[in-house]
Amino acid sequence: MNFVDVLRDTIANSGFAILTWQQGVMMIVSFILLYLAIVKKFEPLLLLPIAFGMLLANLPGTGIMADPAGIMDASQAIPGARWYDDGVLRLIYAGVKSSIFPCLIFLGVGAMTDFGPLIARPSSLLLGAAAQFGIFMAFMASLALGIFTPEQAAAIGIIGGADGPTAIFTASKLAPELLGPIAVAAYSYMALIPLIQPPIMRALTTEKEREVKMEQLREVSKAEKIIFPIVVTVLCTLMIPDVAALIGMLMLGNLFKESGVVERLSDTAQNALINIVTIMLGVTVGATAEGAIFLKVQTLAIVGLGLLAFAFATAGGVLLGKLMYYVTKGKVNPLIGSAGVSAVPMAARVSQVEGQKANPSNFLLMHAMGPNVAGVIGSAVAAGFFLLLFGS
Amino acid sequence: MLAGKDLSMIDALTISLTGILMVFTELVLLAFAVVIISKVVGAFSKGKNSSKTTDNTTNSKSDAVPLPETQSRGEIDLIDVSQEDAAVIMAIVSNKSGIPLNRLVFNSIKLLEEE
Structure with missing residues (x-):
């Protein structure tokens, strides 16, 4: 063996030699997402780990998402392989596949959420429901395209809920093969909410409606805040049992916060735990976006359908807000309706910004937080409905 | 229930209408529950406050109602x-x-x- 042979063998076994065009494209996509997360600060907490997971999974020959033991996909199984022979990200991905990570994220979200504005104005719940319109529009549009199964269409529709963990939870159960594109679309559009929503909000409302100043919300007692998560858990789960994991964890986190007797648990849920789970969920979800799987017509369709879902969700919330404006004789600013798409607190901030553009002395943030947190419950209910129908 | 079955557009429309109705029903129920909770808690705290006022007649009104x-x-x-x-x-x-x-x-x- 001479020097040239060694060099040839080294090059032949390097990643450069086995790099496919799909992997190259996906690496470029991951660089763009890294740019958006770091420079543009678009949902960086999730977009950054997702983008890096995407990069790792598309570096050739790493086997980081390999599944020789066939834990996730029996067709990939190699006789004699054990579970620990699987790629490291594939093993961590078990947390997504088993729905542990989305549920733990919901626990943290619950511990960070103040349902006070929603309790002070219960009609906010209606706006949270109306903004789920986008989910069902995207579901129908997905089926109309004819390239998705009903299960896949349901998972795509949930993108319209603008709730990352719910979208991942639903996709991992109904369409695990589309988890990567769905997660990337959901988080990308959530980051783009300040660009997507305002034109729709302005198109559907008049200047006079946008100028409406809303009455200050009443103060909510501690007892109300403690009873609320318990009642929500019981009511929602009795109606749609499949929603128990998501709503249950969301409300448990909130009860940690509001009860005031488990400060340490509340602190862990809203800081350390959610941060650790976010890292693992983000990286492994990004790693599912392997070039050969990701670069398909279906992915482009999902990106388009996700935008459609967000647009209709925003329109649904604003239109019901408009109806409430007329019913209350101008006491409700329709702009708060768009916050019903969850994406806490980004969507509420958009309502605040648009309200202030119309009337600089307008402060809609707290009023928009009601529909915003109602949207989280609404999208979880919609997900539970689809799981009830299409879950195996 | 419908796992693995093909759906027509009529089926999809029916499912969508049922779904949005389900979401509304659930959240309307929650809204009613919130109103009831607020009324019950309000009545309780009112009762507590009035009993505090009658018990502690030396306190001024502003001290009795925080x-x-x-x-x-x-x-x-x-x-x-x-x-x-x-x-x-x-x-x-x-x-x-x-x-x-x-x-x-x-x-x-x-x-x-x-x-």
Whole structure:
């Protein structure tokens, strides 16, 4: 063996030699997402780990998402392989596949959420429901395209809920093969909410409606805040049992916060735990976006359908807000309706910004937080409905 | 229920309508539950407050009914200052000092003209 042979063998076994065009494209996509997360600060907490997971999974020959033991996909199984022979990200991905990570994220979200504005104005719940319109529009549009199964269409529709963990939870159960594109679309559009929503909000409302100043919300007692998560858990789960994991964890986190007797648990849920789970969920979800799987017509369709879902969700919330404006004789600013798409607190901030553009002395943030947190419950209910129908 | 079955567009429309109806029903139920909780809790705390007032006749009325944390005590003289500006100043003082507004007393806020 001479020097040239060694060099040839080294090059032949390097990643450069086995790099496919799909992997190259996906690496470029991951660089763009890294740019958006770091420079543009678009949902960086999730977009950054997702983008890096995407990069790792598309570096050739790493086997980081390999599944020789066939834990996730029996067709990939190699006789004699054990579970620990699987790629490291594939093993961590078990947390997504088993729905542990989305549920733990919901626990943290619950511990960070103040349902006070929603309790002070219960009609906010209606706006949270109306903004789920986008989910069902995207579901129908997905089926109309004819390239998705009903299960896949349901998972795509949930993108319209603008709730990352719910979208991942639903996709991992109904369409695990589309988890990567769905997660990337959901988080990308959530980051783009300040660009997507305002034109729709302005198109559907008049200047006079946008100028409406809303009455200050009443103060909510501690007892109300403690009873609320318990009642929500019981009511929602009795109606749609499949929603128990998501709503249950969301409300448990909130009860940690509001009860005031488990400060340490509340602190862990809203800081350390959610941060650790976010890292693992983000990286492994990004790693599912392997070039050969990701670069398909279906992915482009999902990106388009996700935008459609967000647009209709925003329109649904604003239109019901408009109806409430007329019913209350101008006491409700329709702009708060768009916050019903969850994406806490980004969507509420958009309502605040648009309200202030119309009337600089307008402060809609707290009023928009009601529909915003109602949207989280609404999208979880919609997900539970689809799981009830299409879950195996 | 429908796993693995093909759906026509009519089926999809029916499912969508049922779904949005389900979401509305669930959230309307929750809204009613919230209203009931608020009424029950309100009635309880009212009862508690009135019993406190009758028990402790030596206390003044303002002590018996605690002010919310977003409201300050006493009256304030505003000299060349709008109510909105005063509210912002009081909120900043409360926030920076870490003392809730209901434990702070502001006597006056006066605009100092720059020379």
